Every structure is written in C-alpha cells, then in structure tokens.
Amino acid sequence: MSTIRSGEGGGTAPRPAPDARQGRFPLWVTILACSLPMFMVALDNLVVSTALRSMAVDLQASTTDLQWFVNAYVLSFACLLLTGAALGDRFGRRRVFVLGIVVFTISSIACGLADSSAQLIAARALQGLGAAAVMPLSLTLLAEEVPDRKRNLALGLWSAVSGMAVALGPVVGGAVVEGLDWQWIFWINVPVCLVAIPLVFAVLGESSVPASRLDLPGMLLVTAGLVSVVWAIVNGESEGWSSGVIIAAFAAGAVLLSLFVLWERRARQPLLxxxxxxxxxxxxxxxxxxxxxxxxxxxxxxxxxxxxxxxxxxxxxxxxxxxxxxxxxxxxxxxxxxxxxxxxxxxxxxxxxxxxxxxxxxxxxxxxxxxxxxxxxxxxxxxxxxxxxxxxxxxxxxxxxxxxxxxxxxxxxxxxxxxxxxxxxxxxxxxxxxxxxxxxxxxxxxxxxxxxxxxxxxxxxxxxxxxxxxxxxxxxxxxxxxxxxxxxxxxxxxx
The missing domain is CATH 1.20.1250.20 (MFS general substrate transporter like domains)
Known part of the structure; x- marks a missing residue:
C-alpha cells in the first residue's frame, strides 16, 4: 500500500482512499499538475529537430555534433527512467518529481546559455537526467491521485497532453527559430517550471513505497547495459552497423543486461x-x-x-x-x-x-x-x-x-x-x-x-x-x- 509522508514528524501515515481525496481539486487540476511537467519533457524530445540548422551556424557544429544535440538527451533519458522511478518509490514520488523538474529547468537554462557544442551536449544530457525522473513519476502520481472509476479517463487526458507535446515539438521549434533565436526553444521551459512546481505542491500528495530500499547493483547494471545498447542504436548509422565498435557496444549491453536479469532474480527488493x-x-x-x-x-x-x-x-x-x-x-x-x-x-x-x-x-x-x-x-x-x-x-x-x-x-x-x-x-x-x-x-x-x-x-x-x-x-x-x-x-x- 502506498503511503503519504506527514509534514511534521517525518513519519508515514496511510494514504486516504482515492475517492476520499477527490474533494480538494477538480479532476482537470490534478491532471494539469501531473501533465504540465511531462508536456515540457516530451516537447524537448522533438523541439530541437527543426532548430538544428540554426544551431550548426551559430555554434559552428559538425554533423556529429548535431546528432549529439539530439542523442545526448535521448541517451540519458531512456537509460535512467527505471532509476528515476525507483528513486521516487524510495524517497517520495512528489519530491523526486519536483527535483526532476528543477534539474530539467536548470539544464534548459544551461542549454540556452551554451556557446559551444560541447556545452550544449553536456546540458542536453543533464536535461535527459531530469526528464527521466519527471516522465514515469508523472504517470504514477496521476494513478495515485485519481479514483479507480476515473483513472482510465484521466490516463486518456494525460495521453492527449503527451500527444500534443509530440505534435507541437516541430512546430514550436520552427516558430521559435523563425521568429526569435534557437536559444528560446530552451528558455520557454523556465516559465513552465515556475508554474508547475507550486501547482504540484498544492495539488499532489506525497507517496512512497514503505520500507523500500534502493537496488544499487541493479541500477548500475541496467543503466550501463542500456547506455551501451542505446549508444549503439543512435550511432549505428554513422559508424556502420557492422563496425567493430557498434558490435562491441551491443555485445557489452547484452552481457550487462543479462547480468542485470540474474541479479534481479536474487535481489531482495529488485529494481524491476x-x-x-x-x-x-x-x-x-x-x-x-x-x-x-x-x-x-x-x-x-x-x-x-x-x-x-x-x-x-x-x-x-x-x-x-x-x-x-x-x-x-x-x-x-x-x-x-x-x-x-x-x-x-x-x-x-x-x-x-x-x-x-x-x-x-x-x-x-x-x-x-x-x-x-x-x-x-x-x-x-x-x-x-x-x-x-x-x-x-x-x-x-x-x-x-x-x-x-x-x-x-x-x-x-x-x-x-x-x-x-x-x-x-x-x-x-x-x-x-x-x-x-x-x-x-x-x-x-x-x-x-x-x-x-x-x-x-x-x-x-x-x-x-x-x-x-x-x-x-x-x-x-x-x-x-x-x-x-x-x-x-x-x-x-x-x-
């Protein structure tokens, strides 16, 4: 059973039943609190694609640099999602959710201030780290807050917001690049953060999994394995799918993920x-x-x-x-x-x-x-x-x-x-x-x-x-x- 952390003594108390919690805010406010940060994260999956040519000119970026403007985000995001969810279960889902929003926003500012390809790639990787906490916990918090009878409708509306982010990514990127400078595709995340964080604290309760412990070996194995596999996927075209470095990366990923499965079979509180x-x-x-x-x-x-x-x-x-x-x-x-x-x-x-x-x-x-x-x-x-x-x-x-x-x-x-x-x-x-x-x-x-x-x-x-x-x-x-x-x-x- 999930728990809600009390604000005074730091202890835990049972979370009230979902239907009992629904008097405070309308359903749409709860969905907005969970979905607004997720929208920001999903938008940045595609918003960069239409700005790449402008970035190449301003930063004198090579073709490889342009690929990593996209791939640095995808790599850290995809490989840390399980870790982000586990940290939320252990330390509090709302707490880690807000921390992810903060990290994502600070790294967005760093992206907007970057004046070299290396700086932008590093900031994009940090963005992916924040996004990996926001995306899975957004869905988990929504499921915690909404009563069972309304959950599928809420998930439908949450999915609509996610779809809108996918839809608007290329459009927002193109509009910003044509009307302003490419840096503004990152600066627009700042006002979203300023609205999202107080909304989350006001609307969403804290929850965690009682007595849960972090599966640190599992986290290290799955992250390293996924980094190897995803790196091989995103570089397969440029390096050549049959090249030694790509084959070695896939092989390393397979070994690490196999070790992860073996560990999870024995872990007392497995990551997955x-x-x-x-x-x-x-x-x-x-x-x-x-x-x-x-x-x-x-x-x-x-x-x-x-x-x-x-x-x-x-x-x-x-x-x-x-x-x-x-x-x-x-x-x-x-x-x-x-x-x-x-x-x-x-x-x-x-x-x-x-x-x-x-x-x-x-x-x-x-x-x-x-x-x-x-x-x-x-x-x-x-x-x-x-x-x-x-x-x-x-x-x-x-x-x-x-x-x-x-x-x-x-x-x-x-x-x-x-x-x-x-x-x-x-x-x-x-x-x-x-x-x-x-x-x-x-x-x-x-x-x-x-x-x-x-x-x-x-x-x-x-x-x-x-x-x-x-x-x-x-x-x-x-x-x-x-x-x-x-x-x-x-x-x-x-x-």
Whole structure:
C-alpha cells in the first residue's frame, strides 16, 4: 500500500482512499499538475529537430555534433527512467518529481546559455537526467491521485497532453527559430517550471513505497547495459552497423543486461520485479509501445524532412503540415481511455496500430517529389487517429497489470521500452533511407523514404498482432506476485 509522508514528524501515515481525496481539486487540476511537467519533457524530445540548422551556424557544429544535440538527451533519458522511478518509490514520488523538474529547468537554462557544442551536449544530457525522473513519476502520481472509476479517463487526458507535446515539438521549434533565436526553444521551459512546481505542491500528495530500499547493483547494471545498447542504436548509422565498435557496444549491453536479469532474480527488493514478465498483459503492452514508437518516430523523422523538400518549405511550414497526424491523439486519446474497460485495452491498441499501418502505407503509396498535400492529409489523419487509440489503453493496461506499489516500476519499464523503440525506429529507418536514397533532391529523398516506411508499416502491424494477445480484462494479482520477497524466494537460484 502506498503511503503519504506527514509534514511534521517525518513519519508515514496511510494514504486516504482515492475517492476520499477527490474533494480538494477538480479532476482537470490534478491532471494539469501531473501533465504540465511531462508536456515540457516530451516537447524537448522533438523541439530541437527543426532548430538544428540554426544551431550548426551559430555554434559552428559538425554533423556529429548535431546528432549529439539530439542523442545526448535521448541517451540519458531512456537509460535512467527505471532509476528515476525507483528513486521516487524510495524517497517520495512528489519530491523526486519536483527535483526532476528543477534539474530539467536548470539544464534548459544551461542549454540556452551554451556557446559551444560541447556545452550544449553536456546540458542536453543533464536535461535527459531530469526528464527521466519527471516522465514515469508523472504517470504514477496521476494513478495515485485519481479514483479507480476515473483513472482510465484521466490516463486518456494525460495521453492527449503527451500527444500534443509530440505534435507541437516541430512546430514550436520552427516558430521559435523563425521568429526569435534557437536559444528560446530552451528558455520557454523556465516559465513552465515556475508554474508547475507550486501547482504540484498544492495539488499532489506525497507517496512512497514503505520500507523500500534502493537496488544499487541493479541500477548500475541496467543503466550501463542500456547506455551501451542505446549508444549503439543512435550511432549505428554513422559508424556502420557492422563496425567493430557498434558490435562491441551491443555485445557489452547484452552481457550487462543479462547480468542485470540474474541479479534481479536474487535481489531482495529488485529494481524491476521479474514477476512482471510472467504477466501477458504487461509483456504484450510493452511490445505494443515499442512497435508504435518505432513506426511513429521513425516515420515522422522522415516526413518532417520530406515536407521541407517536396516542394521546398520552411521548417515551420513543414511542422504545421504534420499536425494533421500529430494533433489527432488530443481528441482520440481521452475517448480511448474512457472506453478501455468496456472494449478492452488490447482491442483498442490492435485497432490503433492497424490504422497506423494503413496510414503509413497510404503515405508511402502516394508520395512523390511533387505530391499535393491534399493527397496525403487523409492518410495522416488515419495514422493519427490510430496513434490516439494506443496511448491511453497502453498506460491503463500497464498500470492495471501490477499492484499499486509497483506502478512506478512498471511505468519506468514501459517508458524505457518506448524510448528505445523510438530510437531504434529512427536509427533503422534512417539507415534504410541512406542505403536507397539521399537528401540531395526530392526524387532521391522519396526513393529512400519508400522502403524505410515499409519497414515501419511491418513493425506496426506486428505490434497489432501482439495487442490481440492482451486479455480483455486486466487486473493485478494480489499478494505474493507483487511481493518482492516472495518473488526472490520463487526465482532465486542456489549458488
């Protein structure tokens, strides 16, 4: 059972039942308190992409530098999500959530003040560290604050905010670069922080997992393993997928993650209980997340460039054209969240991924060097509608498949898989694009984009099949299955 820390004596007291807590603030205020910091973090995943050319001029950055302006954030963010969730369970979720907001904002200021590539890369890595605390705890705190009967609707609205951040990233980046300077894509985080922190303290209660201890060996092993794997993914295209350094990084990651699994089987309070992976709903929901982000992020990365070339447009114009796709989850995700219990999360995810696959295939079939936007907008609406059907049911199923005290760990694991899927999709689709085409002309760009997006279609449709394996009704098993000590006794191996 989660606890709330008292403000006077530093002890703990039982958290009141969710329905009893709902008299203080309307539901939308609670969602805003959890979602506003998450919006800031998600926005910075894509906001840099449309500002890279301006950064290259001002900082005299090389192509490798430009890649690390993006990858430094992705690397630290993806690899520390599990650690961020664990720190929240141990030291207080609200406390670590606010600390993540502060770190993210201070590093945003450092990004805005950077006058060299090295400074900006270091500040972006620090941003990812703060984001790794904000993202999983945002979802966990929301699940703690909202009563069960309203949880899926709240998750739908939370997902809509997340989708809006994805949608506005390229647009905000393009608008800021055209109207101001690239530094302002980081300075806009400061007023968000000034609003978010007092709102969080006013609206959200403190919670933690009683008597929890940090699994330091597990944290070190999983972080080192994920750093090796994610580094290999984001550098695979530039170094060559068959190069010795990439193969060595993948091998090191595999060894470290294998050691992590062996350690978790014996840990008294594991960072990631392996019992999660005996739950079909949890496993297949994570596969759905990975496949969706693989297809979505890889495809949007190419389409944002395609709209700047065929015909030639400004970054802002290209970002605006992608809104037909990326704004749809704002409208669809809340409805999908409300329907999750009635229709089943797996069914909604399968339908969403099928629509994404149809939309991507449609785009691929009509794309030419001079395709009118009117011929593509329908496909983008279909793909965006599908994306909206996936966000909220995935979050709902992942949280429902574990006990309340494990929501932070489950959220961290799901966000980690999601980010790795997005990084892998961008890297692989970019590599296929480079093999078959180039960005020298619109014709050559389309030649490379077509086979790349077909791979995205295949992965998304494979995810739809995984979604069909998710049980219609998902609930955590009480007692032993969520007990870390019982888990250790069941799975430990005698040396």
């Amino acid at each position: 209980p392996l019992s999660f992976y005996r739950k079909r709903a949890f496993v297949f929901s994570n596969l759905v997340s990975a496949s969706m982000y693989f297809g979505v992020f890889g495809s949007i990365f190419l389409l944002a460039q395609f709209f700047q070339m065929a015909p030639v447009r400004t970054p802002l114009e290209a970002g605006v054209l992608t809104l037909a796709w990326t704004l749809m989850p704002m409208f669809v995700a809340p409805v999908a969240g409300a329907l999750t219990n009635r229709l089943g999360g797996g069914r909604l995810m399968a339908a969403g991924l099928l629509l994404q696959g149809i939309g991507l295939a449609w785009i691929d079939l009509v794309a030419t060097s001079d395709t009118p936007y009117s011929r593509m907008v329908g496909a983008m609406i279909v793909a965006g509608f599908g994306m909206g059907l996936v966000f909220a049911p995935t979050a709902a199923v992942v949280l429902a498949s574990v006990g309340p005290q494990n929501r932070g760990k489950a959220s961290g694991a799901n966000n980690t898989v999601r980010e790795i899927g997005g990084a892998l999709g961008t890297a692989i689709l970019s590599s296929v694009f480079v093999h078959y085409g180039s960005d020298r002309t619109a014709e050559e760009f389309v030649e490379g984009m077509r086979p790349a997006i077909w791979i995205g279609v295949a992965v998304v449709l494979l995810g739809a099949l995984c979604a069909l394996a998710i049980p219609r009704h998902v609930a955590s098993s009480p007692g032993e299955e969520d007990d870390p000590v019982a888990e250790r006794e069941r799975t430990s191996v005698t040396p």
